[in-house]
Amino acid sequence: MxxxxxxxxxxxxxxxxxxxxxxxxxxxxxxxxxxxxxxKNWVCSAQLISGKTQNVYNNIQLTSxxxxxxxxxxxxxxxxxxxxxxxxxxxxxxxCSEIDxxxxxx
Numbered sequence: 001m002x003x004x005x006x007x008x009x010x011x012x013x014x015x016x017x018x019x020x021x022x023x024x025x026x027x028x029x030x031x032x033x034x035x036x037x038x039x040k041n042w043v044c045s046a047q048l049i050s051g052k053t054q055n056v057y058n059n060i061q062l063t064s065x066x067x068x069x070x071x072x073x074x075x076x077x078x079x080x081x082x083x084x085x086x087x088x089x090x091x092x093x094x095x096c097s098e099i100d101x102x103x104x105x106x
Contacts, residue, residue, distance in 0.1 A: 025086045029094065032057065032083050034075045039103070042072060044093065046081060057083065060091045063105075074101040 016022035032046035035056065042062045048055045060083065062072055075081050079098035085091050 025088055028085050030083045030085060032081055034077050034079055034081060037062075037074060037077060037100075039074060042066070042105075044075065046083065048083075049080070057085075057091050060093055062093055064092065069106050070104070072103045072105050073099045074103060076100045 013022060030048050031050035032048045035045040035047055037044045043059045044062060045056060045058045046060055048057070062074065063070075073093070073096050075093060075096040076098040077100075079096065081093050081097065082095040083091055084094040
């Protein structure tokens with residue numbers, strides 16, 4: 001059975017290479033409602049309100065990198081946001097409907 005899994009992985013990789021999607025990280029977008037904010041670590045938690053599932057995401061990044069400099073939008077608790085979710089299951093706040101603060105981080 002492990003030989004079949006190896007062959008399927010090889011076939012999947014070959015199809016992805018032909019399609020131009022191999023080693024690419026594509027995004028999906030979901031609408032969620034902010035549950036909590038952690039400004040010490042620049043993360044938040046939110047519950048999906050779009051789609052069929054009501055998943056809760058934790059450790060959603062408010063910045064593109066943990067040590068990034070620049071302006072950071074702090075969404076208001078209870079407001080709606082659009083989440084960008086990568087195939088690698090990294091989740092970022094993409095857009096905010098309301099913000100509590102605009103912080104300049106250095």
